[in-house]
Amino acid sequence: METQGEVHASKLLRAQTHVWNHIFRFISSLSLKCGIELGIADIIHNYGQPMPLSQLIASLPIHPSKTSFISRLMRILTHSGFFSEHHGTPNEGEVMYVLTDASTLLLKDHPFSMRCVLQLIFDPVMINPWFQFSTWFTNETPSPFHSENGMGCWDFAGRDPNFNHRFNDMMAMDSRLVSTVVIEKYKRLLEGTESLVDVGGGTGTMAKVIVDSFPQLKCIVFDLPHVVAGLEETQNIKYVGGDMFEAIPHADSIMLKWVLHDWKDEECVKILKNCKEAMASEGRVLIIDIVMENKKEDHELTETQFFFDMQMMMILTGKERNEKEWASLILSAGFSNYNCFKLTELEVGIA
Structure with missing residues (x-):
């Protein structure tokens, strides 16, 4: 003993x-x-x-x-x-x-290869801000990324083509997976829709998969001008550069994938209000993002959600939210109800 x-x-x-x-x-x-x-x-x-x-x-x-x-x-x-x-x-x-x-998932030719995520996250532009973390708590700088690089993440991407390319590659990787799930399991969300705006849609990966399955649908990929500049349009896909805080192009329905977790609550409400003004009265806003759940029985998934939340704090000014926080944003923007449904192990759709 x-x-x-x-x-x-x-x-x-x-x-x-x-x-x-x-x-x-x-x-x-x-x-x-x-x-x-x-x-x-x-x-x-x-x-x-x-x-x-x-x-x-x-x-x-x-x-x-x-x-x-x-x-x-x-x-x-x-x-x-x-x-x-x-x-x-x-x-x-x-x-x-x-x-x-x-x-x-790290093979070069895998359709959902995560190599691009590794390349982006280990870019010194993304790593070095962590060494500013404790100092950031003592000043008014918006983010450690801003402290390290002298500007916000989106401004930096607009000035650094290599960083912008790596970021867009990462977003395209996740879009390939999510769009496949949406088409296979939740086609009803897009059935009958004639027009869709993919807000923050990057280089159009999600839009391309959607219009392949819904050839009647016209899709606008709406993102910052430097993201969509020079991208080739098709009969069903149009690229529009702009600012979602000012106005969003009109459509039957609107999609926000991995957009709102980048921003503070008041900024999210502004975006959602602009979505409400831009969409048809019978349309819907489809939000694809993380819904935080502290599941003790799934330690690895919970840890991944915590890591994403810390990354939002580090690089941007946003955060990951639980369902109660999502509901507060949605109702504050003037919507009367919402539905949650699981997409991937990490992501949830809110419509």
Whole structure:
């Protein structure tokens, strides 16, 4: 039986481990970045079967002096759930690797590849503001991003084509997934609609999928001028640059995907009021965003929602909201009711 002193020491050591793991958490993220930049996931995928470590090393674009370190990189990536070890017969002896569901989402050619997210989030423009976080709490600067870069995120994107391109790629990735779900499970939301404005629709990924399934629908992709400049229109898709705080083009219905979480409550109410003025009396506003839920039984999903909320604080001036907060915004903008429905594991539609 442990003495009181031994119990205290055990708790102290466990607490120390917890602190160490959070201090070192960046190692998991940056090891993943390294693995993707080396092309490990695509190499294993193209091999077509469990890949021996020696074969993986021989296929990597690395210096011969670094071959002994790959097993250590694979160890942490396996521990993090991005690869799985496969053990063959005892005579083979060598560890082999296969992809997991997570690493599949990091393949170059996967239709929902998240490589663009990794590239954006680890851009120094996005990382460096975190070093301004505690200082930001002591001053009136709108966001740590503003403190670091001297301007807000949208102004910066308008001046930096590379950053703007990476941001649009990330939004297009999520739009491909969400649009597929909307078409497959919630076609009723768009049936009978003749015109739709996709507010903050980026380069039109969501609009393209929608009009393919609803050829009678005319879609306006409405975003900042630098986002839509030079994009090629089609018979069903028109690109319009403008400011959603001033006015939104008229249509039967309006879509807001990952838009309102960027803004403060009063700004969201203004956007929603402009939507109400712009849409037909029988139309609807379709909001696709996160609805915060603190589910103790799903720790990973809850943590993802918390991470998104912190990112909104860091980069912009918005936040993620629970259903009560969403209802307050919607009713304050003059709408009389709303319905929530699940889209992806992370996102909810509000119509």
